[in-house]
Amino acid sequence: MALKFEIVTPEKLVRSDEAYMVVVPGAEGDFGVLEGHAPLMSTLRDGTISVYASDGATPETLTIEGGFAEVSETGLTILAEAIG
Amino acid sequence: MASLKELKGRIDSVKSTQKITKAKQMVAAAKLRKAQAAAEAARPYAERLAGVVASLSGKVSGDGAPKLLAGSGSDKRHLLVVVNTDKGLCGGLNSNIVKEAKAQAQELAEEGKEVMFYLVGKKGKAPLEREYASRIVKHFDTSVVRNPGFAEAEGAAEELLAMFEEDKFDVAHLIYPVFKSALAQDPVTQQIIPAPPPDTADDTGAAVEYEPGEEEILEQLLPRYIKTQLFGSLLEREASEQGASMTAMDNATRNAGDMINRLTIQYNRSRQAAITTELVEIISGAEAL
16 A cells, blocks of 8 residues: 655656655645545645655655646656756 | 878878767767667656646647647747757758758748748758848757756747747747667657647546646646657757767768778889889899999
8 A cells, every 4th residue: 555656857757656645735735645546637836745655754855846746546646847 | 193291191181080080979979878868768757748738638628728729820920940959070960950941941931821940059050041041030059058958948948938928920840850760860840839739648537636727737737848848859859969970970980991091002002113113213223334
């Protein structure tokens, strides 16, 4: 029971990994994505992505500049403009 | 016949040319690998973005569609975005791109459309200026940075989008070389504005939630899509340039080798002839005594 997620920038595929939960800075507010999340598309604002490897674990953070997130049955895809 | 000294000078000069072409070939081979890797690395982003745009543009159509998708309503003024390299020594690559651009311009002109040029890269400027000096809107210089990256593509795309906003043109085509192999780089023409719907429309049928709305997302996504396409064309250009350069320099090195062989044979023959003449002179001189 893990969420597959990918972080992609125009230059390269930054990460392709599994996590318990990923919190994404959506344009209309942050949202957390767990496994089995309903399909969703959202634009992102500049902010930080928090990757929780397991429930209750200290999150690993990544700074991103704008972009776009897509949640589908296969997992979460973050198309970021740039990774800080 | 050329004197021995002249021949020697020519052999030396061809040898140093060969050294240069050989060095350039090796540099191009090394850079090609890097350029190909960069093009490879950029593919996931482009693919995913195209997929998202495809599934969204299928949903948003009709009146609500943004201008970048629906077009400005006419197709009178065409802008050709021609992506050339900044450096030479890459065989016929740039002249092929220019040829393609001219063919497209010709075709559009015959249909009674107005054609304008937006040039990226140095090498296409001179040949296109000769024929279409008044039609060149802008030249985007990518030679100021060593490795044109996404920032440059973004800069060029923003200029294009601003021009589109100001209603300076109706349709934009992107002309750039596609890297097939080190031997083949074909220039292709692709329409970028209005964005043609990618044909990989995959509708999963799942009810997708949109945040904020579909149209807002699309409005943000389309400029990014155009930027990504420009970025892709810059990467293709880079790989094509190095590939073409490698092939051209390989040929040049081989030609220089052939030339050196030919000149060396000529040199040896002349030297032999000179020695023979000298010998004949000495012998006949001795005989006369």
